[in-house]
Amino acid sequence: MKPLVLVDIDGVLNPFGRPSADFRRYRCVLDGEVYMVHLNPRHGTWLLELAVRAGAELVWATTWEHHANAWISPRLGLPRLPVIRVPHQEAGEAGEMFKTPHVAEYVKGRPFVWFDDLLFAGDERYLRDHPEVGDFLLVQVAPDRGLTRRHVDLAAEWLTLSGFSQGP
Template sequence: MIGSAARPLLFLDVDGPLIPFGGTPRQYPTYRTGTEGAHPLLGRINPEHGPRLAALPCDLVWATTWMDDANEIIAPRIGLPRSAVVSWPEPADTDEHDERIGLHWKTRALVDWAAGRPFAWVDDEITDVDRAWVSAHHPGHALLHRVDPRLGLTDNDFADLEDWLHWTRDAPPQGPA
């Protein structure tokens, strides 16, 4: 479904937003759920994020290189159901022009996947180049929300998402770009 009747999408990255990194190891709390497995950083995922993400008025879509492992490993750890997963283009299919201008390799694929639906993209690598490109090429509302990878998702990030999602619900449809 496209347009104002469709629920917004939430494209969610894992590394950075859910698994913080880049700080000192002592900076991060460890959450033991018994499902840490072989990945040494899974203990950094806050299990409270699952219910908070599930409560947002949107459709969650994994936008991560974890691909379906996000459904197999991350979702059960934080109590989320299986969600759609973005399939990324092969590196040979990426546009050299995008690299020259600094466009993130995920940006085009997310706009294509959204197919005009409003979306929020939560990632730690979003830049102003991505924001400008989405604004020029996506006919719906979009929020490109950069998360500090040293902190991961914070209360302020959730507040920003909630505010935008409620605004989007009440905003008039956006015309073609």
């Protein structure tokens, strides 16, 4: 089964802290709301390299949902990606965040890496206990800094050493 690489935007590709000079500032309008996002074009390159190297499929796991393909993908040089619908709701009884049940349903036993800034012990417990979830790696990204090369390398190493890599 082809592994998945799930990607969040806010706090991962769009850090909340003061971005470095590598980031570009964009004004996005979503459903009449104006957002300022800071994006690093290298993130797109890193994610594409990871997908090719691991033979993985990139997937948006973000509240931006399909807006990610309109606003984020083109600015990072990414193609249109599949989207996991993650409507806002309360955290679950196991302490998992609102996205986690939707991720569990989407992966259907495929191995996956998930880059997010809101992953905690409750999310790991929920995923380990869910019957539709196989092997996974949760990569907690510091929201003030965003995705780093170290995060991507960690994901590549896990996919390769775990035998999930489908790449060349």
